[in-house]
Amino acid sequence: MRDAVIVEAVRTPLGKRNGGLKGIHPADLSAHVLNAVISRTGIDPAVVDDVIWGCVSQVGEQTFDIARTAALSAGWPDTVPGTTVDRQCGSSQQAVHFAAAGVIAGHYDMVVAGGVESMSRIPMMSAMVDGLSPLGAEYQKRYGTAFPNQGLAAEAIAKQWGLDRAAVDAYSLRSHERAAEARAQGRFEPEIAAVTSLDGTVVAADEGIRIGGTLEILGKLKPAFDEAGVVTAGNSSQITDGAAALLITSSDTAKTLGLVPIARVHTAVVTGADPTLMLSAPIPATRKALERSGLALSDIGVFEVNEAFASVALAWHAEFDVPAEQLNPNGGAIALGHPLGGSGARIMTTMINHMRCGNIRYGLQTMCEGGGQANATILELL
Template sequence: MNDAVIVAAVRAPVGKRNGALSSVHPADLSAHVLESVVARVGVDPVEIDDVIWGCVSQIGEQTFDIARTAVLSAGWPDSVPGTTVDRQCGSSQQAVHFGAAGVIAGHYDAVVVGGVESMSRVPMGSANAAGNPIGERYIERFGAAFPNQGVGAEMIADQWRLSRTQLDEFALRSHARAAAAVDAGLFESEIAPIVVDGKVVDADGGIRRGGTLETLAALRPAFREGGSVTAGNASQISDGSAALLVTNSETATRWGVKPLARVHTAVVVGSPPMPMLTGPIPATRKALAKSGLSLDDIGVFEVNEAFASVPLAWAAEFEVDQAKVNPRGGAIALGHPLGGSGARLMTTMLHHMIDGNIRFGLQTMCEGGGQANATILELL
């Protein structure tokens, strides 16, 4: 039976809203990481059987199957197809799952997976501007209000009894860990610098140094009067893209390339549409059960920091050394370019595994509509 192995993983630096990457069309940002990921292994793009690309706001510059547009923008042969996936924030993590499944099934010998979101150019929620995406039967079941993730984050804080101070402390830790990773040069191996308007952009734009509980405490609650969720303890609105090259061991040997990791386990779950963001908890349990591994077997966890309450609630359910959770910071510090975030997290986790010789890593993230993916990688 085929396996699915990752032979390269790269990402663009993550730009903050209206920052260094805001002038880059999302198809061109995607093309940049496509070029970079095949350059890492020296493979001819004609060998790529498909590109599976996550993107959430598929409207305007991000519509017309941006995966295919990115392939052509990268100068790849027109024989290389592309398809675009929407599983909300988990879109590019789901792209990894689809690509790995295709390789294992023998449908592909090699596939590039990843995603993009330019939230500066295509604002979050703009895809819903043309009409209400929720029909009458949904409303009859769940109520008339469109699900609000921020309100869901507040509900999670209430359910797990997480204080405003705990959320703010988590946010400070995210920034501190990301800054430490920058200072140690840990992101250099995963970031593919990009030239924008004649300047090289090679670092994430959202990391803040020197923050304090006092400064965060001054921020107003964003979703509920007297609430705990603020712009300071939630993920940043960002621009970014990431890509991984997935193949099988036989093809990697033919290319003369050493695989980095194996896609060991891949699962997806549904969870209540409100509070919407609890899915990583059952997804983690499902991944561990399917893999036959225990929490103690996992050397690093990436739990997406959509809001600080999400990984804190996850941590409350699992007895895990918090030094293993988002060790290089997360979306609160680095940013959350929706459709590209799953591949960004996986790229960061994989490079951390390589640097630390960590055998198993588990990634999970909450997703709009009440869903979550979980993936376990095994270092090779």
């Protein structure tokens, strides 16, 4: 039976809004990691059967199937196709799932999966057109006319799981502290391909990590969505630019090409939940992944739960009593940033790197997604 293995994973540094990556077209940012993943393995890009690329705001510079334009921008042969995926924040994690499924089915031998979002150049919600709602009449009959607001959903989760301001701020501070420690110790360096901007400036490190933050500073920030709420800019993910790519093949093809697999895609699932509460789906997705895998929670050595908001990760942790040091051990999107369509691949790249460094056999990744969805992936270190 064919399997799907990851032989390389690489990402850009994550640029803060209007930061060091602002001047780079998202197709060129994508091309950068496509070429990085190829150069690290030494394969001919002509052997790539497809590029499957996540992107949420597919408008303007990110439209016209950015997967294909990225491959061509990378200088790859015209024969390499590409397709772009939108499962909201989980787009590039879903790209990995599609790539793995295609390899296992025998439709592909070699795929690059990943994603991009340049939120400085293409602001969030850019695809929305004034006066036109993506919610049709039947949806509105079922769920109401209001467009789902993720910030209010994060507030609802905080209330449902009894999370106060002190808890979400403390979690957020820890995210920055862990990310700062990982950066200081060079733990991110193996996974990052530095980017040279148009003016010659080299961006080699994540820009959103804050040093020297305190609970007092976080406590002074006003709630962003509900005056009486707990969700602030400080305990939410950052608006970010970035891209990441993973090279996926089968064990047999890897052996033929002299490639050394890093991890196997052990289990890949997706599920849905209440689209108005929206951000709770990582909980049932995790349960589904564990059930499908035949593994116990205790078998997993690292958990990556996307920090869209601190309340999301804390609600997940309340449901799964895992050691705190195993949850987002290098910080998450609160500190590093959340480049929407690129985040799933970025998180997976970081998790793989952490698994290699710590010789951790199993890692589980999950993330909330617009519309009340969540992907969950279990990787097995080889």
